Amino acid sequence: MMHQTPLKIAVASGKGGTGKTTVATSLALSLAKNLTETVMFLDCDVEAPNAHLFLKPEFSDQKQVEVLIPRVNETLCTHCGKCTEVCQFQAIAVLGQRTLVFPQLCHGCGSCTMICPTNAIQENPKSIGILQKGKAEQIEFARGVMDIGEPMAVPIIRQLKKWVKSTPSQITIVDSPPGTACPVVESMRGSDFILLVTEPTPFGLHDLRLAHQVAKELNIPTGLIINRDNGEFKELDNYCKAENLPVFLRIPFQRTIAEGIANGHTLVDILPETILSFQEICQTIRNIVK
């Protein structure tokens, strides 16, 4: 068999609860059946990671994620306001005779420290989450988990992506966070393909449009999987046609599937015939990104 180039697929949806994780985990399991390729699963939904519930990995390695938060020495600070001007996140402010840091908004970029003319700023590490990796049978599994109350998902995702570079795999499946904000963009960045998951409802279509827009801005090719399909919502098909968005799979609306997933089973357990579908999807994606 020809040696394949590495492929990275991000699985995303404009909102939560569309079956994104179901698709991502089932895709990974299906591809892992082909023992000649190594599969890595990255759970980038760092705010509410749940792929481990389906893949049941055993973690063997762990790492703290820290950002460097500035601290202002008031005796050296002249309240010149240069740090405030350079900060893109309004995380540092000069208020009369005090310079205040807002750690919850700070991204630890270091710009304020660099620009301060009096060296009044020191940096202290602050933990914002952890990274974990291990194995779920043949699948290499890694995830980031954000500390409770820490709003800083992007640095965790960025460091997660960097951390797993030491475990090269032929296929990487990224489970993106729901939504269309910065963490989603960060998780998609660097992927070869974005697999969107939606439901055939007006809300589903609305969120799909937003997620699709993000993918287009990143200039990454996309395909769609429709979950809980009853074949009745024509607007979705019209959208796909108008946008040239290929539909790879329609997962039918069935009670057995919903119940199985609620009990922690993956789609490939419940409907083993989907293994083949997911393997074909991967082949189609390879042909598209080639």
Added chain:
Amino acid sequence: MKLFLTTTGPDLHSELDPRFGRCAYLLLIDSETLEFQSFPNPSSSVSGGAGIKTAQFVADLKPDTVISGDFGPNAASALRSANIPMYLYGDCKTVEDVVRRLNSNSLKRF
């Protein structure tokens, strides 16, 4: 007394704007003479930390007090650091109401 008030428009007939960090305009009003200056909120284009940026803008102009519908936690701690007392306009409907209530000391302290 010099007060800052958040409004949806640039003059004394404008409606009040309840969102401190996301207000459209800030009026700097002299409560005795009703002379005023208006400023578009400098935070209109920032995605996060709007309250802090607005608070810093307000603090730079050293008002005696700042009045809005509500203050977010970051804006509140910034204004507190700058020692600017915050008041809520409550059920006031117009700029005039607010100034009258401030002069008669009947606004609620935040």
